[in-house]
Amino acid sequence: MRKFSRFVPIKLGLLIVTILLAYMIREHSDFWWLWVLGYLISISMLFRQEHPKSTARNMAEDALHLEMPDHGGEGKSVIVVGGGISGLTAAKYLLKAGCKVKLVEERSIVGGNNDPYLENGEHHSTTVIITLPAQQPHYLQLCREYGLEQTPHEFEDLKGTIAFGDRELNTKMGSGVGGFLKFIYREATMKELFDGFLIFYKFYRQYKLRPESNKSVADVLGKRLANSTVFTHFYMPWVGINTWCRFEDVTTQPAHVFASFIFEYALTLDIRDKTAKYKEDYWSVLDGRLIHKMRDDLLSNDNFSQHLNSKVANVEKDADGQLHVVAESGDRWSCDSVVVATQPAHALPMIDDVAPPILVKELEKWKQMDCYVIFHTDFSDIGNRPWLHVTHKNETTGKNYITNTIKPRMGDLNAKFLITYVYNTENYLDFKANKMDESTIVKLYEPKLPIFNLENSIDRNAVWREIDTECSDVFWTQACRSGLQYHNNGIVSSKRVVRQLLGLDW
Numbered sequence: 001m002r003k004f005s006r007f008v009p010i011k012l013g014l015l016i017v018t019i020l021l022a023y024m025i026r027e028h029s030d031f032w033w034l035w036v037l038g039y040l041i042s043i044s045m046l047f048r049q050e051h052p053k054s055t056a057r058n059m060a061e062d063a064l065h066l067e068m069p070d071h072g073g074e075g076k077s078v079i080v081v082g083g084g085i086s087g088l089t090a091a092k093y094l095l096k097a098g099c100k101v102k103l104v105e106e107r108s109i110v111g112g113n114n115d116p117y118l119e120n121g122e123h124h125s126t127t128v129i130i131t132l133p134a135q136q137p138h139y140l141q142l143c144r145e146y147g148l149e150q151t152p153h154e155f156e157d158l159k160g161t162i163a164f165g166d167r168e169l170n171t172k173m174g175s176g177v178g179g180f181l182k183f184i185y186r187e188a189t190m191k192e193l194f195d196g197f198l199i200f201y202k203f204y205r206q207y208k209l210r211p212e213s214n215k216s217v218a219d220v221l222g223k224r225l226a227n228s229t230v231f232t233h234f235y236m237p238w239v240g241i242n243t244w245c246r247f248e249d250v251t252t253q254p255a256h257v258f259a260s261f262i263f264e265y266a267l268t269l270d271i272r273d274k275t276a277k278y279k280e281d282y283w284s285v286l287d288g289r290l291i292h293k294m295r296d297d298l299l300s301n302d303n304f305s306q307h308l309n310s311k312v313a314n315v316e317k318d319a320d321g322q323l324h325v326v327a328e329s330g331d332r333w334s335c336d337s338v339v340v341a342t343q344p345a346h347a348l349p350m351i352d353d354v355a356p357p358i359l360v361k362e363l364e365k366w367k368q369m370d371c372y373v374i375f376h377t378d379f380s381d382i383g384n385r386p387w388l389h390v391t392h393k394n395e396t397t398g399k400n401y402i403t404n405t406i407k408p409r410m411g412d413l414n415a416k417f418l419i420t421y422v423y424n425t426e427n428y429l430d431f432k433a434n435k436m437d438e439s440t441i442v443k444l445y446e447p448k449l450p451i452f453n454l455e456n457s458i459d460r461n462a463v464w465r466e467i468d469t470e471c472s473d474v475f476w477t478q479a480c481r482s483g484l485q486y487h488n489n490g491i492v493s494s495k496r497v498v499r500q501l502l503g504l505d506w
């Protein structure tokens with residue numbers, strides 16, 4: 001017999017609220033029954049049990065506390081390639097365990113995709129804008145350890161906009177499922193509402209009630225819904241921009257990856273870190289202070305050394321089995337183990353001769369996309385709003401593409417800069433030429449992002465546990481290994497790799 005979850009009283013409470021709500025709004029709207037139907041469907045979804053191999057379960061596993069050893073690495077020398085959050089985390093915990101660590105980074109600063117931009121001593125977010133720290137417990141734990149208080153975006157009372165064709169769908173972000181649905185209910189048509197609920201339900205099922213499978217976004221939605229305006233002009237600019245899903249990825253991005261942004265971060269269903277205090281459970285600024293703290297902490301350790309401006313070309317093993325890391329400059333360093341913490345496409349040519357075949361095969365499954373992060377001061381479209389998501393038509397190719405324009409600290413009405421994300425070179429060129437004032441661009445970042453597809457993102461914890469176990473001296477880690485490539489994914493993956501390197505399991 002199926003067991004009742006301990007949330008049953010809450011669910012019953014919700015049911016009563018729904019009935020009361022129906023009673024209250026019945027005279028105010030022709031569509032009150034649709035609103036109530038949607039609410040009832042949502043509640044009935046909550047009654048269903050989570051599948052043990054679902055994405056929700058993987059996310060819960062990724063949030064579990066991992067004890068990092070303070071011994072076991074004595075006498076071991078390790079080279080970490082790549083100084084993004086993954087490489088910095090690996091270096092930190094290897095040092096903690098007593099290893100001697102050398103970090104090699106090709107750029108002149110560490111931070112990777114989280115590029116902490118400083119201007120006149122003032123710090124501005126660049127590529128990394130938002131997170132709900134309570135949903136990223138490993139990230140939160142590091143912030144707490146370094147005494148970093150969260151800085152919540154103050155957008156509770158401000159509506160952002162999803163440009164919905166020639167209308168604007170104004171909604172508050174971070175105001176919970178109820179508030180969100182209320183705004184949509186008021187501003188969308190009945191057909192859009194119907195399609196919207198259906199899409200919502202299909203993604204929910206894929207995220208929580210089913211095992212991770214090779215069903216793409218398009219497979220799960222079907223042709224009609226995948227082409228509906230509610231998907232192309234609402235879900236894509238809202239969710240696709242955050243799961244790195246361009247229109248051409250709709251047939252290849254697993255639906256559970258797309259869905260995990262909705263239910264893990266946007267309309268959070270389960271709080272992962274139940275100890276989260278005030279400010280830690282709000283959408284907050286991810287502004288690079290963590291990178292600065294980690295960098296300073298590493299540099300203060302006598303067992304640590306770093307080589308910036310050094311691009312690693314290859315990792316080799318000589319006839320005696322000794323590992324060597326070779327930089328493009330010709331520098332060559334020997335070590336007992338290597339942790340490569342770069343994007344898959346950068347790691348593959350470096351380690352394909354020395355890594356176990358199972359790892360090489362997995363890395364081959366990842367392709368990368370061009371991402372443009374425009375740091376600018378063109379406020380003409382966004383005005384006072386904290387964020388603006390838009391689906392545009394490219395004037396040259398005639399195809400749709402999405403952008404997200406955001407204030408580094410959402411809610412800051414006096415923000416000096418804006419950030420716009422746009423994917424693919426042809427779309428960046430179209431946006432810059434036709435959708436903004438190009439002369440306002442202050443800085444441009446061009447991060448590359450690994451693309452989630454149907455080969456590389458299913459049952460990933462089982463896959464990576466097996467691969468890590470096969471690795472003995474050459475390891476690889478990066479945020480994309482564990483679902484969405486957010487900070488938590490980078491940190492937890494590196495912790496797991498460090499444990500494996502020290503002879504412990506995950």
Ligand SMILES: Cc1cc2nc3c(=O)[nH]c(=O)nc-3n(C[C@H](O)[C@H](O)[C@H](O)COP(=O)(O)OP(=O)(O)OC[C@H]3O[C@@H](n4cnc5c(N)ncnc54)[C@H](O)[C@@H]3O)c2cc1C
Nearest residue numbers: 082084085086106112113129130311312342479485486487
């Ligand atoms: C536009 C954008 C928005 C984002 N928004 C968020 C967000 O809101 N919240 C969130 O949590 N995350 C966000 N992320 C994701 C987050 O930035 C990444 O998940 C994270 O930075 C990945 O860290 P990493 O260390 O795994 O990889 P990377 O940051 O890619 O670091 C890899 C490092 O390796 C170095 N490297 C590469 N090749 C070599 C070589 N041959 N030799 C030496 N060094 C090399 C690179 O220079 C880089 O420093 C965003 C990313 C982007 C691009």
